[in-house]
Amino acid sequence: ENQQSLEKSAGVPLSDFVLQLEDYAPTIPDSVTGYYLNRVGLDSSDPRILRLISLAAQKFISDIANDALQHSRMRASGQSSKKPGKDKKMTLQMEDLSPALSEYGINVKKPIYFV
Amino acid sequence: MAAETNVVSTSNPFRRALKTSISALLVEIGYQAAENLAVETLVEMAQAYIWEAGRSSHALAELAGRTHVMPSDVVLALVEMGLDFTAIPKHAKRENKTVFLPPAQTPPVAQ
Numbered sequence: 001e002n003q004q005s006l007e008k009s010a011g012v013p014l015s016d017f018v019l020q021l022e023d024y025a026p027t028i029p030d031s032v033t034g035y036y037l038n039r040v041g042l043d044s045s046d047p048r049i050l051r052l053i054s055l056a057a058q059k060f061i062s063d064i065a066n067d068a069l070q071h072s073r074m075r076a077s078g079q080s081s082k083k084p085g086k087d088k089k090m091t092l093q094m095e096d097l098s099p100a101l102s103e104y105g106i107n108v109k110k111p112i113y114f115v
Numbered sequence: 116m117a118a119e120t121n122v123v124s125t126s127n128p129f130r131r132a133l134k135t136s137i138s139a140l141l142v143e144i145g146y147q148a149a150e151n152l153a154v155e156t157l158v159e160m161a162q163a164y165i166w167e168a169g170r171s172s173h174a175l176a177e178l179a180g181r182t183h184v185m186p187s188d189v190v191l192a193l194v195e196m197g198l199d200f201t202a203i204p205k206h207a208k209r210e211n212k213t214v215f216l217p218p219a220q221t222p223p224v225a226q
Contacts, residue, residue: 017204018186024207025214027143028136033165035129040169048186049172056193057164059206061137061157065144068153092141092149097156108156 018048026054033057067100068092134158139213168192 033054034044044050075096094110101108125131137157141149171192176184194200 014190014200017207018190026207027139027213027215028161028165029132029215032129032132032136036162036165037169040166040173042169042173042184046184046186049184049189052186052189052193053165053168053172055203055207056168056196056198057161058136058140059198059203060164061161062140062144062206064160065141065146065157069144069146089147090145092146092153094150094153094156097153101156106160110152 018052021048021051024051026051027058028054030054064097064100064104065092067103068096071096071099130158130162133161135215137161139215143209143211143213164196167196171195 030047030050033050037044037050037053042049069090072090072093072095094108098108134154138149138154141154141157168189172184172189175188175191176182179188190200
């Protein structure tokens with residue numbers, strides 16, 4: 001039963017979805033993904049391949065950034081009573097990105113040469 | 116070379132376009148500003164992700180005795196990288212999607 005529901009959710013719509021990619025413009029442009037894929041020796045004449053990889057990379061980055069946003073919201077709610085007017089702008093900071101990345105098993109350190 | 120160190124981070128137009136698209140994604144999520152170090156970290160990760168997806172799709176196509184990569188190779192490679200594919204159509208159809216004009220330069224031929 002579980003197998004069947006898995007097929008329903010992933011198998012059938014995926015082939016339709018890949019066909020829909022023919023006229024879809026991802027946020028990461030085709031030329032950018034194409035450039036990186038060319039560098040690993042992949043022929044990128046099929047736009048569906050480019051768009052599939054663009055979308056996957058976008059999703060990966062979006063999920064991490066979303067986690068970082070949740071972290072900063074939690075941090076802000078913890079200290080909201082002190083400075084209410086200061087944090088008007090939502091800023092992506094390493095302080096929030098580092099814990100979000102460590103959930104993915106990635107430990108980032110600031111390189112000493114980075115300004 | 117560059118007079119202002121915070122303006123020019125790289126001369127590669129594709130990397131700069133990637134930085135723009137990642138910034139667009141951050142704006143979509145709800146950020147209004149970002150530290151350069153944080154964005155550069157995400158750009159580097161996106162670059163590595165595309166790189167690895169391409170490398171392993173290529174390897175999977177070769178394993179199947181083909182030189183041309185098919186969408187199914189890419190899907191398998193991405194799933195092996197830990198992507199939940201059922202969430203992709205939803206991500207693709209999100210309402211506040213931003214698209215911008217990519218660099219017009221054609222990518223160099225792979226050596």
